[in-house]
Amino acid sequence: MNIQTQIRRTAAEEALLEACAVRADGLPGDARVREKRARAVELLKRGLPNRKVEIWHYTDLRRLLSAVPAFDPTAHATPREPLLAGAAVLPVLNGVAGKAPVPAGVTATSLAERLADGSEAALLEPADAHDTVAAVNAALAGDGLALDIAAGAVVEQPIELQNVHAGGQAHTRFAVRAGAGARATIVERQTGEGQALVSSVSHLEVGEGADVAWLIVQEQPAETTHLGQINVRIGKDAKLTLFVMNTGGKLVRQELRLVAEGEGSKFRLRGVNLLSGETHCDVTMVLDHAAPATVSTEIIRNVVTGRAEGAFQGQIRVARDAQKTDAKMACNTLLLSDEGSFSAKPELEIFADDVACGHGATVTEIEGDHLFYLMARGIPEKTARGLLVKAFVAEVIEELEHEPAIEALEARLDAWFAEHG
């Protein structure tokens, strides 16, 4: 009698492996890249993670990824107006990088080139056996953009990395290196039309003393599965503000993997998740404080309506020699419907003894007192609720210190509330 060791693959798992097989020969890459791809496919063959895998606890990918659409060679994606007025838009359409001018001090290379010559190979390695987002992307991505921001360059014009799909599958990679002392604002826009499986993996290196703001704005349609990941290394005395806004998608996994590896580096995560309909949205952060005197604060604000469900996992690891680390994390949720839910799991692993770390999570509803006060001034209930919801998340947006970004994100917020509030 045979002992069955292999769990039966789901239709989605089959379709994913099928896509890998079909795509393999057409993707650019030297021998090293091909080897990495083959290993990524091996990882996927072991099956998608389920809730028993701790880091996937709130997103049982095996169960939730119900279908994987085939690549659609006829899909035609079109670039969008930039989110921030006047930004330089660098489009990637259905996983293929377009050509566009970049601001002075910035050099852009197509990721296809870096795959072809093997310089991207090291970045294709998943972090571990459960790094499914990296594996899917490594196996299937053939293009994207690499940006090099020269040391000392102060790039005033915001850059928008615009990843647009038009259904089917789209897998994109971004690699950005900000040289020492460079300053830049980068928007990573994730959008599109129709049913799709999208993966987008970014690598960001913030050089010594550099100051970077990176805004992930995910506004996928309600039929799209979005698997996003950003991997960041923050150098000595460097500053990074990472802002994440999720307003769409069917199944969204947004992974933020960061290492504060330079002494005195400062990191801020600000997140706004506006969840409606049947969305499942999971933001998972793993932050390593690997050097002394690093500071981080993480504030996540969630608004949940309909039957949406969300999760935030925030893991902060403080290495033994990362003394004087200061880390504060908060996750606050405004539940607007009885059928919605949000789970927050802060996790601190501290191996140093001289640190200040704290976290908190709250789930609230709109305060009846506040609503009454606004209504008593003649503001209709829906408008009053909108004001209060906006107030709840605007606080986080307004920390951005970048007026065009604040305006653009608040406009997104208004639009979301007008549609779903």
Added chain:
Amino acid sequence: MLEIKNLHARIAEDGTEILRGVNLTVKAGEVAAIMGPNGSGKSTLSYVLAGREDYEVTEGDILFNGGSILEMDPAERAAAGLFLAFQYPMEIPGVATMEFLKVAINAQRKARGQEELKIPELMKRVREAAQSLEMDMGMLKRPLNVGFSGGEKKRAEILQMKLLEPRLCVLDETDSGLDIDALKVVADGVNALRSPDRAIVVITHYQRLLNYIVPDSVHVLYKGRVAKSGEKDLALELEKNGYAGLVGEAA
């Protein structure tokens, strides 16, 4: 303008009856003072008038300009011209005061079929009203009532009242927490709103405010009913003899 008829109301959550048959009529142009000891139902009456959901009307009616307002939500009542100046104005983080004023004024205008005010006109009106109340415009950039002192909150209430131009103003313990200078400023603000087509209901525990806002009628609320009504002298009498004397009389 306002007719309260045999009004009974209870706390929705636990059913405690607070108002036990209030009867009160306030005419256009009239300033009516409602006085009463703690727990007599003064604040409840103001909340029930404004339409707060925490209270249930079980009997009676509230007529405003001849029509019942019981089925109207707080926003509809406000748009119809009812204004409650809160005893404890809520602090609302994240909502800038100026933005709030703009939304409130224009929501009411829209509900009345008037055109929305453009920003310059709105700013002009706000500036004038703030000046008359000796308020700093800088305050209006801050989130609504957040970090305002007690006096600043009360001024902000009167500012809103001036800007919204209600037909019926209900002032709930507007004097509490005010020093004498602030009290005069606030009272002047209220007196400036006195007009033949507007009624003002001043709810207060003490007679002090009534030296500055002189009422046409005084009503004593006791155990959820109007136990006694009279002219402005009644307030002085209460100040002298306390509510105890009146209780004996009413019982």
